[in-house]
Every structure is written in structure tokens, then in C-alpha cells.
Amino acid sequence: MGSDYEVLRGYVIGSGSDSNQQKAPEGQVRLEITHSVLSDDTLGANNYKNFHLNLTVKEFKEKLYRFVGTEPKYMTLVIREQNKITEIKKLDDEEKTLEQYQIQDGLNVHIIDNDPNNYISELQDTSKVEKATMTDEEYNKREGTYKKWIEEQQKSNTNTSTATTATTSTPEVTIKVGDRCQVTSDDPNNYDIRLGTVSYSGTTEFSSGHWIGVTLDLPLGKNDGSVKGKRYFECSPKYGCFVKPSNVIVGDFPEEEI
Template identity: 45%
Template structure:
């Protein structure tokens, strides 16, 4: 590694090549900069390919035999996925939540006007364009075409089209934040200008 000192006018002053010298022993003023030249090979990507590094490997069977592992501790303590009661309760909660979502989604007809109230965001109005399951996340989703460009997409996610709308006008929200009713487009009086 080499260190070079440049003045405030970006002109080369000197090399900082004395290992035991303090920075104050060089002609350093306000606005000076120290330029570092790295010859170690790190910039060439020499240390970026971790496939060349030898790693410790252990088979699943050998790891299961060990008594001093995290997995054996979790099994002994019946924690996480090794607690069958908790897993069954979690599955029941997930099933109940999906059932409630499905009931809420079935009450939202496609083509109806709606207002979306996501916590922490202002209410937005639009038209329901899609109701159902999606490929991008589990559960039931409502595809909404907003009246203003307040959305995140154009009715498609990860290349799959669920409905058509202009860019930034579409969004997918959970049924619990959608209220269907008589929500006409808001007129902010901007047409009169």
C-alpha cells in the first residue's frame, strides 16, 4: 500500500513512506487529501470468489448425532418447529386468517368503487380490478386501479398480468383495508385553473 499527500490545489506534495513518522511531520494543511494506492489484489476481485475457500462440511446424519448442536437443543427444549403443539396452533391460526381473508374478499365485487385505507398512509380511492389468489405472495389479494398515480405497478407483478391499468395506478392490497361503497373520484378543483 502506498500513501501520497496532495495539497488543497490537488498538486502532489510528497509520499507518506516513513512507517514510524506521525502525520504531523508531513506538510499537511487544511484541504489536503491522502491518496491510498492498494497493491494487495483486493481490488482485482481476488478475495470475492468464496468458492475457492475450503469450508468445513458435515452431513445431516452426523449433525443429528451431535448432542451439542443448536438443533439438538431445540429438539430437547421443544422450541420452534420442534414444538408440535405450537406448530399446530400456528397452522390453525394461518388457516383461520386465510378463511377470514377469503370471506372478506368474496364480499368485494370486481368493478366496484372502493377506498383503500392502509395504516400510516392517506386514504386512496379507486376501482376493484382483481380479487383472488396471486403468485407473488400467499393469501387473497385485491387488485385496485387508483384514480391518481399513487400505486406501485400497472396491474402486473413479476411479469404476470392480473389486470390492466397505466403505470403507477395499480396496487395489490389485503381485503381488510378495502372498503367498497359510493366513493366517486375526488375533484380537487384543479380543472378550473
């Protein structure tokens, strides 16, 4: 039986089988990344990544280096089952590709850090790092900040929605199921952007008006496509969210990749 932490983590981000439902595009493989020094908390909820199957192990290590910071020469890569316990194989031939190793969606790639200088451990000790600070007043005076960009996008969406309402009693929603999109927040202090795919567009039983249901790329949502017992679309737990059309920006947004 797993620890209380593992049970809680499984509940929050979903089990390995849930993550497996988020299939990688053709020619790629979706893997969970873990590290012998970095904890799951440090890696965050986005430790599922897509990789091209034609990557050699050497190239694969370079990709992982950008994510975890361990130099490729100090890496030992172990492929494990979704339970992160059962070892399948070591990737010890740097010229072989992931496809030649027959790597499949949903497996766990565990990085063993052999750095004799314990570089990653030193990086995790933030007590010695001087923190950069900036007051809200100083930040608000700066031009081209992410906050101002979000405010401009929300203002633009609001103006568009108001203009449409003025000309017709039923605003037209042009967002379609299958559209790639970016989801923003109504909270002016929340600047996080979530990417996903539109999975539902229409009215709902939980609230009046038109709603957009989105299957997110990462487990940053609140549901599995159902609300209060009513199902509107299918997705893994924590990968679904419902937002107003004004909070959705449609565009050619590729799924996050290292």
C-alpha cells in the first residue's frame, strides 16, 4: 500500500492510467519524469512530457537536462512501469532511439543523478539565494508586462462580447469543439495560462448562459468533463474545466513539449 502522500497525489493529479489516456501525437511517446534527487513536488504537476520516438538516448538526455538540470554525463536512465517500482530496462546505449527501445505511452522514465558534486541538491537549498523583490506599484509602472497583456486581452474580449450583444439578443459563439485554445482567468491576480482543446460548447444545467468545456493539456482543472452528475464531455480527472467564451482564446497552440 502506498503512503498517504502517494494516495493524495494520485487523487489530485490522477493515477498513471488516467495520465495514459492523454495520448501523445503520432510519432511521439508520453512519459512521466521522476528524479532521484528532485521530489515530485519540485518537478510539479507537469512532469508528463511528450518526446519524439526518433530521439536517440543521447538526444533524449539533452531534452531531460533542460527540464531537471542534471548533466547528461551524470544521468542513468531507467524505464519503469506506471507504478514507478517495477524496472523494465536501462537506456544504456546512447545511439539507440526510443523507438528501438520500444518505449510506450504512460511509462515512467526515472533519472538517477550520479553527479559527484551534488549540484542539484545544492540548487534545492534556496535559503542561501537572495530573493528578488518588486512592489506592486513598481510592477504596475512597467510596460509590456504579462499582467497588462492579460488585462488588454480581457478588455478586448469584453468589448467584443458587448458589441455582439448590442446587435443581437443571442451572441454568436464561434468557438468549436476541436479548437486548440488558451484559457485565461477572470481573477486579475491570476496570470496563469492553461492550454487545451475545446471539448464542449453550449448551455449547461449548472449555470445559465453559454459555456465552453476544455480538456486541458495538464491536470490543472477541476473535473473530468462532468459537473453535479451531468456529463458534458470525456476526459481524465482534473483535466476538465468550464469557462465563459470571453475567457477562451482560440489559436494554433501546440501541446506543451520540452
